[in-house]
Amino acid sequence: MAIKKRKISPRQKMINLMYVVLMAMLALNVSTEVLNGFSIVEESLNRTTGNSSKENEAIFGELEQMMQKNPQKVKEWFAMASTVREMSDSLFNYAQELKMQIVKEADGEDGNPLQIKNKDNLEASSYVMLSPGTGQGRRLFEAINSYRNRILQFVTDPRQKQIIASNLSTEVPRHSMGKNWQEYMFEDMPTAAAITLLSKLQSDVRYAEGEVLHTLVANVGLKDVRVNKLQAFVVPSQTRLYPGETLTAQMFMAAVDSTQQPQVYVNGQLIQGNKITVRAGAPGKHTINGYILVRDLMGNVLRRNFSQDYWVTGGPNPERYISPDGMQKTPPFDGMATIAADLMNVLYAGFDNPITISIPNTSQGDVHATMSGGTLVSRGGGHFVARPSAVGQPVTISVSAKGRRVGEYKFRVRRLPDPAPYIAMGSDRFKSGVLSKAGLMAAPGIRAAIDDGLLDIPFTVTSFRTVFFDNMGNAVPLASNGASFSAQQKEQFRHLSRNKRFYITNVVVHGPDGTTRTLNGRNMEVIVQ
Secondary structure (H helix, E strand, C coil), X not given: CCCCCCCCCHHHHHHHHHHHHXXXXXXXXXXXXXXXXXXXXXXXXHHHHHHHHHHHHHHHHHHHHHHHHCHHHHHHHHHHXXXXXXXXXXXXXXXXXXXXXXXXXXXXXXXXXXXXXXXXCCCHHHHHHHCCCCCCHHHHHHHHHHHHHHHHHHCXXXXXXXHHHHHCCCCCCXXXXXXXXXXXXXXXXXXXXXXXXXHHHHHHXXXXXXXXXXXXXXXXXXXXXXXXXXXXXXXXXXXXXXXXXXXXXXXXXXXXXXXXXXXXEECCEECCCCEEEEECCCCEEXXXXXXXXXXXXXXXXXXXXXXXXXXECCCCCCCXXXXXXXXXXCCCCCCCCEEEECCCCEEEXXXXXXXXXXXXXXXXXXXXXXXXXXEEEEEECCEEEEEECCCCCCEEEEEEECCEEEEEEEEEEECCCCCEEEEEECCEEECCEEECHHXXXXXXXXXXXXXXXXXXXXXXXXXXXXXXXXXXXXXXXXXXXXXXXCHHHHHHHHCCCCCCEEEEEEEEEECCCCCEEECCCCCEEEEEC
């Protein structure tokens, strides 16, 4: 039986039309709320990106300061940081240009990404990103891939590498219905949503840039062997011998890493250990030449040459001896004093430098010594304490025995080097890196000392600052209580979550030489675990 359609009255048609309009209005209200949500996310992303940019600028500024102070040491890392900054700015600025193009397409020439009028426009992003011939989607896809591959070359930590690769991924989900990346991201995408996607990309770029800059700053000292300038030394037991006596000499490199044994070559031959024994021959001047090989923390081999002269005299109280030129001569002394700084081949101004003085075949009670440009105090048994008064002015130690001058030696005078701040963890010294929260809470404060494997000289810490970053990326500096953590700093420690980092900066110390100095460039980075 056929169904007979009933005619619809004009009134019913009007009611049906009003229902359709009402449903459209309801859908429009939901859409407006969703689009307003994109605006909220956009504002949050812009704040996060801005804070990341400020932090990255601060890190790069620190590298610039280090570059000015020590270009030879920092130039390699500064060059890599400059490359990272340039490539990050390039992709960041390109994303900003695309945002401007999309908004202008939606709102006109006066369009502003921060104040989008036609948020629900579905054509602007498709036109800018997917138009045949002029669409920017493919170019953005290739730019992201290139940036990701290049930035990951600077990252060594696997977990960090995985996070950056995931943030900058251009893989398309399986449910994309066969679309490529640019179509999946921008086809029929509302203007507000497209702008938010590009803002997220900018935030990911600044995050990747910041992680790499942190790593580069931490790696500046990897090619050091704990001092800025390395020098090889040879220390003989004595430098003036009588025929038949033996000479014992020790070769070493200042501040050498105690965990590795350097290779020592004397006259082109590799020796066992770092000591040689030489039997004195004909009277006159003789020289020990060679070089030392040692590896830095990056595994590169460093070479330092050494040379040490010694003299062979004619014997105790000789009247005359035959010189190398065949002439008979009278030796200047009947013995030669050995003067050795117990620390190294320099003295530090304003500091008590231990000195050992000995004369072959002479009682220590008959040894007397004086020093120009400072004070020299005997401690008995051939041990003295030298205290130079001024930096940069060499001092001369003169030695006499039984009323006769038997030797002198000139020492360079330098300022005590800056110490390194650290947190005492039992017998260990934590200077930077990952630290457990329990260990941090148990630490009373920080200390400072010159600790380079050769010297161990403590300094007194008078003040320092800790710098934290809140959830908005703003720096929160807190002052210490002398060398101890203040109550505010301790309270801040309690609120630190896992993998949060903070910095210890502006460390002011007072040294045993009477100087007070601020340890610029000696900041500590602490990552809480």
